[in-house]
Each structure stands twice: as C-alpha cells, then as structure tokens.
Amino acid sequence: MKLNGSEIFCEVLVEQGVDTIFGYPGGAVLNLYDALYKYQDRIRHIIMAHEQGAAHAADGYARATGRTGVVLVTSGPGATNLVTGVATAYMDSTPMVAITGNVPTSLMGQDSFQEVYITGITMPITKHNFVVDRVEDLADTLREAFRIAQTGRKGPVLVDIPKDVTSALAEFLPAAPARNEYHTEIDIDSLDKVAAIINGAQRPVIYYGGGIGASGAGEELAALMHKAGMPGAYTVMAAGVVSSEDPYSLGLVGMHGCRTSNLALDHADVILAAGTRFSDRVASVPDEFGRRARIIQIDIDPSEVNKNVMVDFSLVGDVKDVLQALLPRIQHTEHKEWMETIARWKEEDYRPEDSDTVLKPHQVIRKLCEMAGEDAIFVTDVGQHQMWAAQYVRHLKSRHFISSGGLGTMGFGYGAAIGTQIACPQARVIHITGDGSFHMNLNEACTAVSYQLPIITIILDNRVLGMVRQWQTSFYGQRYSCTTLDRRTDYAKVAEGFGARGFQCENMAEFENALSEALKCTGPVWIACSIDRDEKVLPMIPGGCTCDSIIME
C-alpha cells in the first residue's frame, strides 16, 4: 500500500497505540496536519497556546499514564519552543516522542525561513534524535523512537521530519507496537549478598525515587519495607508511589524534606537506594551522604551507579524485577529500637503553625486535599508552592503527584495539568502554582477553556519570587534583588477574560467557599490565595550542607 509520508506518520501513531497528541501547526507540518484531518476519528489532536505548553502537556500525559506522550510542532521557533519541555522530560525520565517539522531537504543548511538545526540543539537533552532523510525510513524511524522512549530508563526522543518527506510516497507495511525490550539480568550472588546485608542491618532505611513509579514497583517496595522492617524516605519524584501514610513512610527527603528522613539516612547502617540518582537536592555533600551506612543501589541505568555517591553494592535492572527477586530472600524483621528512635524524631519534627486569620500554605493545601478527595491528581509548578505541595499533600497513590523535579521548570504546571486532565478525563486535577510560575505559562488557560477541562488552579500568591527571596533572606542579607514583583494582576478578572472562572481569597472561609464552588464547575477555575511574602519553606538544609545544619525556623 503506497502512502505519503504524512499518512505513514498517522498510521504509525495508530499502530503504536497513540490516540492523543499535543501540538501546534505551522508551515513545515502542513502536510502532517492535513493527514491528521483525515485521521481525526482515530487521533485526537489537542491544540495548545504555545509549543512549550504542548511539550509539558505531553509530559503530563505520560507521567499520569505511563504511556508515551506525543507532541507535534513546526520547524524553527516551533521546535525551539519545545526545548524546555523536552529537557524537563529528559531530566525526569518521562517517555516522550517529539515530532518537529523541518524545511524541505533541498533547503536544509541554507538558513531557510523557519529553519533550525533542532537535532543539534536537542542532542544533550534527548535519549536520541533522528532526522528522517527518506520517506522509506519514516515508519521504522518513528517505531524506533517509540521503542527508545519506552525502553530501559525512559526519556524523550525527537524525530525531525523535513517537509518533502511528509509528501513523498512510499510503501507502508504495518507492524506491531514497540515494546519495552529491557530485560533484567540478576546476578544471584549479588542478590544474596544484598539480602544478607539487609537482613543483618540494625538501622536500615530505603531511599527511593522516580524509578519506582516508572517501573510500577510501589507494591513490591511497600512489601519490602514491611517485611524487612525498613522505613523509607521518598524524593519529590517518588511522592505517592508508597502511601505517605504508611507506618514505614518517613516522609520527604532532601533539601526541604523532613528532618526525620534526613536524620534517618544520616544515622542508618544500611541504605537501600532504589530508583534514585543521589541528586544534589538530596545528597548535597556526596562524601557525607549515608556516612554511617553501607549503601546498596538498585537502578536500571548502570551509569547512575557511582555517579554522584560511591556505593558499596549495586544491582542493575528494572527495580520491580530486582525487588521481586530480592523479597523472598528477606527475613521478617522488626527493628524496634530503630523505629522508636524514628518515632521520637517524628515527634520533634518541624510543624508549621496554623493561623485563624491569614492564609497559610500548609492549611490551604490540607484543606484542598480534604475537599478534593483521595483520588485527586496534583500537578505543580516550581518554587515554594511546589515544596509546600510536596510536603503537605497527602501522597496516597502513584502517578498522582506530577512535578518537574530534575529541571525545576517554572511554567511546567498548567501544560502538564492539561495533559493530565486529557489523559484522565474523570479525575479531579488540581494545579498548584505560585504567582511567579503561573505568569510564565498562564496563557494555556485558553486551552483549558476550549476543551472545557475542569482543572482547578490554586495560586499561592505572595507577590514575590518566594523561593529566591527566601535564599536572599537567609543568605544574601535581605537584599531582595528583582524578586519583589508586586504585580497588579487581578486573577479573577484574567480568568474571566479567558472564559474561565476566578476567585480571590484572603482567608480560610473564603478559600473553602471558592473551592466548593470550583468543585462544581465543568470548566477551569483559578483560585488566588494571598499569602504572606515572608512565608518560608521549612525545614531547609542549605546547599552544600548536611542535616547537621538543618534550618527549622
């Protein structure tokens, strides 16, 4: 069957099980969009306000479902606008296939209109990328892109398709969807050694990250925690993969993690690092990390072993497979003394103070969790609000806390929330943002309105760039350089201008009223919550310090 490149593109998407893509049209992708018109009964295209929003939406879609997110944009500025979104997905290992159009091959390299060398630009922020030179290669290249995105450590793959390739004809032969071809090979000796170390531990701790969610290993991890009597501390990327209300859950770890988690890692005699990469937000002093412990690492990516922190043992493989093999070798153990110490630390841990008069971030978030229900999916932007959300949201389920961890992309939230709501139309999606992050990409409100997405956006509005200001307060002598915004944005009015609903709240009663209204709406709602500009994210371990220097007030 002879098809043109654009039809081949659509056929491969359908074949790979893609029914939804995010994007923005343009000159170089006119043929692709023409084919999408024909395929609209099989492929739903979500038109976003900006390519960056489209990339974040595809990312959010992937994080919420585990499926590969697909984004399609035109050449030149369309492609460069993707860059932040692709880098965000790369840092958090989200499976994504990004398709860029390009000028016809005859015009490439000539500085043609809307030409950019996007494969060169995205080389360091993709697992791999391709330029499709011949229409005959198009189908297999796209299939390879899906395979790479999903295999092993997941990540974004970019495919650049010149315009002439989208109109040229080629024979199309259908194929099966790409599968994750990764196979874990476990060395039994190492497994026995690791099991013996865990079984012999007095003060064991699990430190786990995004790999648990990616691998779907939450159940196995919880089983290990209970069987080995081994409490676990989670990174931002792993919030919810094991319920944060599990008795063996220590809480968030790292720079803004709770003191208990950080102390536990510091005092542990055995640390099992599972699906995590010892980032500088957790292991800010690599040589001091787990200084009393033997460290065991499980990761699918061998290059993560001994990258930041030197470990004593490593098991390379899909963490779900490794944990399944490990579990039968683990003895039922209770570490009474250790758990008592931890319980004492929990007693002494940081507790934010409530207020009856003004809005406090933790009270807003707790009320939000209570009213939105246990199935709500929380999507955040980046900054203080993100850390408060990580600290105070009840993390009960995997893929229910979606946040830019590695790249820390302000402006991630709204696009990602749209992708999440499209992926999970029945779910209650809550977007928590700050006034700084929200101003970056609030333009996506038009998308949420067009598609009638009932996303509730909570803006923790302190009229400053709170996270940077907090550092300026603590470490820069209160010289508030360019962080006092004092913008006059009237969120309720702007929301209305977009065709959404908006509320402004100054106290808890107003917030509760606004939220109960919002929960009844069928379209997007913004709720701006005024908070004090001097609210801090606590506790905090300053960069380059250990938990000896933790700031609690």
Add this chain to the structure above:
Amino acid sequence: MKKYVLSILVDNHANVMARVASLFARRRFNMSSVTAATTCDPTVSVISIVTEGDEHNLEQIIKQTRKLQEVKEVTVLPPDESLLYEMLILKLAFGEANISSLRDIVEVYRAKIIDLTSSSMVVELTGKPSKIDGFLEVMSPYNILEMCRSGIIGMSRGNQSDWWKSGR
C-alpha cells in the same frame, strides 16, 4: 590523572561524532585527542579518544558513552598490550648551517622528508606517541613553521576483538 585510550565502535551515521563530542562536552569529560574513520565494515566507524582522569572518571565515561544509541562498544585499550600509533607532519625552515643536523635527526627517528624546497621541508613521522613526543622535543630548537598530529589510533595485540567477524 592517568591517560586512557578508548576505542569506540559506532554506527556510521551522520552526527555520530557530534553525539560523542557533545556528551564529552556536557559531562565535562576530558578529550585530549580524537580520531574517527570508517572501518572495513562501511556501516561501522571507530572513534579513538585519548582522555585523562582517574578511575572514577573513566568508569563514568565508559558507562555514559555506552548509553548513546549509536555506540556499539567501548573498550579501553590497555597501554601495555595495545598497538598505539600516531602520525606527525612537521614543516621546518632550514638554512645552510643546520640542514645536515636536521637530516641526521630525521634519519635517527626514521622519519621521512615528504616535501622539500630550498628553504623548507615537511617531515612525516609515524610511531608511538612517546616517539613523536621525543622527536618533537629534539626538533624544538629548530625553526618549526607548522605542525600537525593525527591523534592516537590503536587496537589490541593478538587475535582477540575481531568484532566485525564475530556476528555483531
């Protein structure tokens, strides 16, 4: 700091050199020389890289490079059991006074004069990097006009690693 010679087998695709170079750049891996060319299998190229660092650096370089989709294999050539070669071409100005001593040095090092004018010569030398270094040191007092080193290429001795026959 130790010196390591890496032999990297890659798919002979456009951009593959850029991918390896980009990885070294972004991860701040040292690259003191690099050469690349296709092998007897036209779909495969070999990139030889000389890098300096400690064992931890080397481990990361190998693991990160192996993650590139187009990289087939990364091997570290053990210096004692490998054939490491480099080529040098050197343009020198000479006069009546030093022509004969230059010829003597060329003779001793078994280098070759591959171009000659009344006042300049181009000398070619192939050999182990240490030999090239020694030659350059001896030549340093003379009037060197231009110099070009190929970077190291190498392979292990003996019959192992005949990768292209072993059903890759």
